[in-house]
Amino acid sequence: MTRLKAPSALPELVKSAFAKACSDGHVHYYPSQATILYANDIPFQVRFSPALANKPKPAIKDHANPRKFFDPFADPPAALRVTTLSSLHYLVLNKFAVVPEHFILATTEFKPQTHVLEEADLEATLACIQAYEAAKGADERPGRHDGDTANDSGLFAFFNCGDHSGASQPHRHIQLLPIAGMKDGLAADGVWSVLADTLTSRSAPFATFAAKISLDMPAQDLHAVYLRLYRQACRAVAAHARETPIDEVTVEDEAEAAGEARISYNMALTKDTLVVCPRLAEGAVILGEDGAVLGTLSLNGTLLAGTALVKNEVEWEALKKDPEGLLQVLKRIGVTDEVVHGNLVRL
Numbered sequence: 001m002t003r004l005k006a007p008s009a010l011p012e013l014v015k016s017a018f019a020k021a022c023s024d025g026h027v028h029y030y031p032s033q034a035t036i037l038y039a040n041d042i043p044f045q046v047r048f049s050p051a052l053a054n055k056p057k058p059a060i061k062d063h064a065n066p067r068k069f070f071d072p073f074a075d076p077p078a079a080l081r082v083t084t085l086s087s088l089h090y091l092v093l094n095k096f097a098v099v100p101e102h103f104i105l106a107t108t109e110f111k112p113q114t115h116v117l118e119e120a121d122l123e124a125t126l127a128c129i130q131a132y133e134a135a136k137g138a139d140e141r142p143g144r145h146d147g148d149t150a151n152d153s154g155l156f157a158f159f160n161c162g163d164h165s166g167a168s169q170p171h172r173h174i175q176l177l178p179i180a181g182m183k184d185g186l187a188a189d190g191v192w193s194v195l196a197d198t199l200t201s202r203s204a205p206f207a208t209f210a211a212k213i214s215l216d217m218p219a220q221d222l223h224a225v226y227l228r229l230y231r232q233a234c235r236a237v238a239a240h241a242r243e244t245p246i247d248e249v250t251v252e253d254e255a256e257a258a259g260e261a262r263i264s265y266n267m268a269l270t271k272d273t274l275v276v277c278p279r280l281a282e283g284a285v286i287l288g289e290d291g292a293v294l295g296t297l298s299l300n301g302t303l304l305a306g307t308a309l310v311k312n313e314v315e316w317e318a319l320k321k322d323p324e325g326l327l328q329v330l331k332r333i334g335v336t337d338e339v340v341h342g343n344l345v346r347l
């Protein structure tokens, strides 16, 4: 069976669409600064973008029915469109970018964000990742120099599903971040790299289920890997609720392979790894030294890259002053490792 391919010039298409949309005022690009904080031994990138706090609210299109939600992926303006991938999916620029060239894979027809992903969704995502990898190879040709392109590090794809995942738009979409842009503001020889790629061999402060994948694997196999990890995540949430180790959760708790997802979760896909992270909360409070609540840190699927975004200066300063605060948040937004590894201490 032939696999879906994205245009080989995809990185260039995204780059030129982003540059034009920024200069014409169609994309809001929010500058940010970043620092590395250690959560256990994981170098976590915390990014501060105060301007994002003033992000414009979506315009109401239907004045007769102002409470009807505005769907940014129903009919995006031509200035934001990057390309059509197939009859099922198209690519659009993120109108509110913190990372340069942030773009989004959306379904052509409305499909719910809260449904289990279909094989075609993952196939289309992998096709985008593959196009960036192929361009990377091309950029390594003799005569190219560092700085010629921002495509040297590939793509990080993430998906937010459910109330506790950081999702806000109900039209199904998977977000794509050029990894080179995610390094903006960090030292070139820095210690940060995409967390997802390490999660098959290390654990995070929150439970994750990860598997190695390859760029040339059949879409059916990729989907089977996703379903296996998603089901493990469902069992982890059931185990958490019952205060029992995951091994004691029976197969009756197996989730359906289609339709409404049973849990909130984030998914990440890179050229090597697929990760599913069950979520119990969108965020958690940041406490000051005196125990006062200084703010709330909310996290979406960029968590699986090992990143967090802060819009408020008090929260930014508090996290930098006491990185333990970040670890405490990370421990509270998902299932604990004790549930997954079976050494749960019953109270």
Ligand code: B4P
Residues within 6 Å of the ligand: 047, 052, 055, 072, 076, 080, 092, 093, 094, 095, 096, 097, 098, 099, 102, 104, 160, 166, 167, 168, 169, 170, 175, 300, 302, 303, 307, 308, 309
């Ligand atoms: P969702 O899954 O629904 O939610 P989200 O990523 O958390 O985005 P949200 O909009 O809630 O963003 P927030 O202010 O917290 O994704 C919706 C996507 O569609 C978003 O990317 C959104 O920007 C985009 N979108 C909305 N309206 C649009 C329109 N009219 N046209 C095109 N695209 C539209 O955060 C703001 C931005 O920062 C988001 O892009 C978010 O993904 C990004 N971000 C969050 N954490 C980050 C991190 N650690 N590093 C870098 N960027 C990060």
